[in-house]
Structure formats: C-alpha cells, structure tokens
Amino acid sequence: xxxxxxxxxxxxxxxxxxxxxxxxxxxxxxxxxxxxxxxxxxxxxxxxxxxxxxxxxxxxxxxxxxxxxxxxxxxxxxxxxxxxxxxxxxxxxxxxxxxxxxxxxxxxxxxxxxxxxxxxxxxxxxxxxxxxxxxxxxxxxxxxxxxxxxxxxxxxxxxxxxxxxxxxxxxxxxxxxxxxxxxxxxxxxxxxxxxxxxxxxxxxxxxxxxxxxxxxxxxxxxxxxxxxxxxxxxxxxxxxxxxxxxxxxxxxxxxxxxxxxxxxxxxxxxxxxxxxxxxxxxxxxxxxxxxxxxxxxxxxxxxxxxxxxxxxxxxxxxxxxxxxxxxxxxxxxxxxxxxxxxxxxxxxxxxxxxxxxxxxxxxxxxxxxxxxxxxxxxxxxxxxxxxxxxxxxxxxxxxxxxxxxxxxxxxx
Numbered sequence: 463x464x465x466x467x468x469x470x471x472x473x474x475x476x477x478x479x480x481x482x483x484x485x486x487x488x489x490x491x492x493x494x495x496x497x498x499x500x501x502x503x504x505x506x507x508x509x510x511x512x513x514x515x516x517x518x519x520x521x522x523x524x525x526x527x528x529x530x531x532x533x534x535x536x537x538x539x540x541x542x543x544x545x546x547x548x549x550x551x552x553x554x555x556x557x558x559x560x561x562x563x564x565x566x567x568x569x570x571x572x573x574x575x576x577x578x579x580x581x582x583x584x585x586x587x588x589x590x591x592x593x594x595x596x597x598x599x600x601x602x603x604x605x606x607x608x609x610x611x612x613x614x615x616x617x618x619x620x621x622x623x624x625x626x627x628x629x630x631x632x633x634x635x636x637x638x639x640x641x642x643x644x645x646x647x648x649x650x651x652x653x654x655x656x657x658x659x660x661x662x663x664x665x666x667x668x669x670x671x672x673x674x675x676x677x678x679x680x681x682x683x684x685x686x687x688x689x690x691x692x693x694x695x696x697x698x699x700x701x702x703x704x705x706x707x708x709x710x711x712x713x714x715x716x717x718x719x720x721x722x723x724x725x726x727x728x729x730x731x732x733x734x735x736x737x738x739x740x741x742x743x744x745x746x747x748x749x750x751x752x753x754x755x756x757x758x759x760x761x762x763x764x765x766x767x768x769x770x771x772x773x774x775x776x777x778x779x780x781x782x783x784x785x786x787x788x789x790x791x792x793x794x795x796x797x798x799x800x801x802x803x804x805x806x807x808x809x810x811x812x813x814x815x816x817x818x819x820x821x822x823x824x825x826x827x828x829x830x831x832x833x834x835x836x837x838x839x840x841x842x843x844x845x846x847x848x849x850x851x852x853x854x855x856x857x858x859x860x861x862x863x864x865x866x867x868x869x870x871x872x873x874x
Contacts, residue, residue, distance in 0.1 A: 472497060473497065480620065481511075490838070496631070676817070695820065716731035799819070
C-alpha cells in the first residue's frame with residue numbers, strides 16, 4: 463500500500479465506528495496508513511453494540527483459544543490508556559458461579575489451567591465467606607475466582623480509540639451509510655465504497671465492521687447471507703440496599719461476575735451509577751436492527767428478578783429494576799467471531815470482522831491489531847484464526863463443534 467495520491471483515496475477504509483472499527487482505524491493510522499473511518503449514524507451513537515457505561519473484561523472462557531486474546535487485549539488497553547492520558551478500564555476480579563457439574567464451567571477451569579490463568583475454585587461455603595455473605599449459592603454450586611478482569615466504560619473507550627486514530631492522521635466521517643462496495647475497475651486493485659451522501663471513496667483495502675448491520679451490507683456486496691444474526695438484548699440495573707452499597711462496588715473489591723446455566727447471566731459491580739449493580743441475561747430475540755422494539759422480553763425479566771433474589775442474600779432489591787437499557791448482539795451459530803477475507807472477486811482486499819456474539823467488546827484492541835495485520839500483511843500471528851473463518855460454516859452450518867452447551871438464550 464502507498465500513501466494517499468488523490469482526493470477521497472485511502473490505504474484503508476473501515477466501515478463501522480464501533481469498538482472494532484475504531485480499534486482497527488487506530489491501528490492502521492498509527493502504522494502510517496491513510497485511514498478513513500465511516501459510520502452510518504453519529505459517532506458514539508446508542509443504536510449498536512458499543513455504547514453504554516460498562517462492559518466486563520474477563521479471562522475465563524470455556525474455549526481455550528480466547529484467554530490468550532484477552533491477555534494481549536489487556537496489555538493493549540493499558541497501552542492506549544497511557545497514550546490518551548485517562549482510564550477506561552477499571553481492574554477487579556471475576557467470579558464465575560454455577561453447578562459443579564456444569565460442563566461449561568468445568569471447561570472454564572480446564573481452559574484456565576491450560577492457559578496458566580491464576581484462579582481459585584471455591585465451594586458454596588467459601589463463596590459466602592469470600593464475599594461476606596453478599597453472594598449465596600446452593601450446596602452443589604462452586605465459584606471460580608480469577609484475576610485479570612475488570613470493568614470497561616464502552617462509550618468512553620470507543621471515543622478514546624477514535625481520538626487516537628484521529629491524532630494519528632485518520633479521517634472520521636459519520637452519518638454516512640455505506641450502500642455499496644465494489645471492486646475497483648482499474649488494475650491497481652482495491653475497492654470503491656459508496657455512501658448515501660452520493661460520495662465515493664477509493665480504498666486499497668476495506669474492512670467491514672458494521673456490527674448488527676454486517677449481514678445486510680455483505681448481502682449487497684457479495685449477494686449472499688453469512689451466519690451473523692442481530693439479536694436485541696437488555697441490561698438491567700438493580701438497587702443495592704444502602705448499608706451494603708460499598709460491598710457491591712468496584713472500590714469495595716466486588717468482582718465482575720457470571721452465573722452459568724440456562725441462561726447465562728452476567729454483571730458488573732457498582733461503578734457508573736453509585737448504588738446500582740448491572741445484570742444482564744446473555745440472550746434476547748432476533749430482530750431487524752432497523753426495526754427493534756427497545757423493550758425487554760418479560761420472561762427474561764422474571765429470570766433476572768429471581769436470580770437477584772436468590773444470589774445476593776437479600777442485599778439487592780429485586781422487586782423491580784431501577785433502569786433498563788437495550789443493546790444489540792451480532793450472533794453466530796457457535797458464538798465465535800468472524801474475522802476473515804470475504805474472498806471471491808475481492809480476494810484479500812476486503813475483510814469482514816463481526817459476529818462477536820455478546821462477548822467481543824473486551825477484545826477490541828486485539829481484534830484491531832489482528833485486522834490491521836491482515837490488511838497490511840495478509841496474515842496475523844498470535845491468534846488462532848481458523849476458529850474465526852467463514853469456511854467453518856461450509857463444513858458445518860453450526861460452525862465450530864464444542865463439548866459444552868451454547869450459553870445464549872434466544873428466540874425468533
């Protein structure tokens with residue numbers, strides 16, 4: 463790739479200004495490549511998957527190929543924070559709880575062992591003691607406490623990477639919906655990106671990181687669906703009783719947490735809203751991202767209410783949530799990411815990155831690094847990319863085969 467030669471010509475065009483697109487633009491701009499970052503809405507909008515006040519960072523995964531990515535991502539989070547001069551990541555521990563026999567939780571333990579992750583396994587009495595009675599689990603449950611976790615402030619984090627990308631020379635344009643990507647007509651390679659503003663941009667390489675809109679855009683570009691389905695999910699904030707507020711705060715040492723089972727439930731300690739603890743169900747309903755309801759599923763709300771009642775020893779009010787927020791997942795059948803060249807007539811000129819299935823935000827910095835390597839070198843080291851290739855769905859429509867059950871709860 464070469465430097466910019468003419469108006470509207472870039473080495474790299476990134477479509478989608480969420481965490482993945484912003485991290486990619488930061489990486490390519492930082493390496494000296496002329497970069498354009500486009501978003502169909504306002505930058506830092508609330509219609510996708512990269513907004514709000516908190517996301518969890520955890521190293522505990524049942525899949526063995528994710529922990530090393532989290533470890534690298536943590537280092538890159540620290541690097542970006544040092545460059546910008548403020549924090550977006552607040553460290554704490556992670557607590558995973560569930561039945562001792564749960565296959566996913568047992569896979570987490572094996573994954574921690576194989577990846578040399580520091581962790582402890584607690585029985586139900588030890589869980590209660592560890593958190594002063596603030597977490598209660600049945601006798602047949604265990605807790606897995608691990609280090610290397612934390613809470614990320616997502617809107618602030620996306621802003622950080624966009625700012626760093628801009629400071630490194632990237633061009634940012636919002637309210638530009640990409641309506642077509644086609645191969646350039648000349649012999650130099652690359653592609654032409656058209657927007658609804660009647661603009662055209664030439665990119666030697668293009669990255670599609672459009673979140674819940676990825677499949678809609680790719681269908682226009684390559685004429686076929688890929689298995690990434692938008693899912694609307696909900697986050698609930700619950701009031702901690704006043705005398706226990708410190709105990710459930712990140713300053714008080716409370717961990718990010720996850721409850722294994724059906725459905726998988728996760729949450730963060732009190733940080734962004736004093737006295738409120740955030741809890742979500744890893745699930746929701748499949749929707750058209752342009753026609754979402756912005757309302758929670760009643761049955762999932764009941765599941766959360768009962769979980770809050772049973773797990774926090776009466777120290778968190780469970781009658782009703784204080785606040786409810788909607789968010790989007792981009793689901794693949796196996797809940798693994800898609801990071802690949804789209805191939806065909808585009809060869810290695812267009813990369814798609816998506817399908818982060820509700821657990822990708824923490825990986826933003828490492829995904830940005832990997833995609834930038836693919837853009838520049840055609841390959842990337844340090845990540846097992848075979849798990850993230852589109853071809854896996856040609857072999858099996860359900861994608862990667864796993865020994866444990868799916869964690870997400872969803873309905874059409």
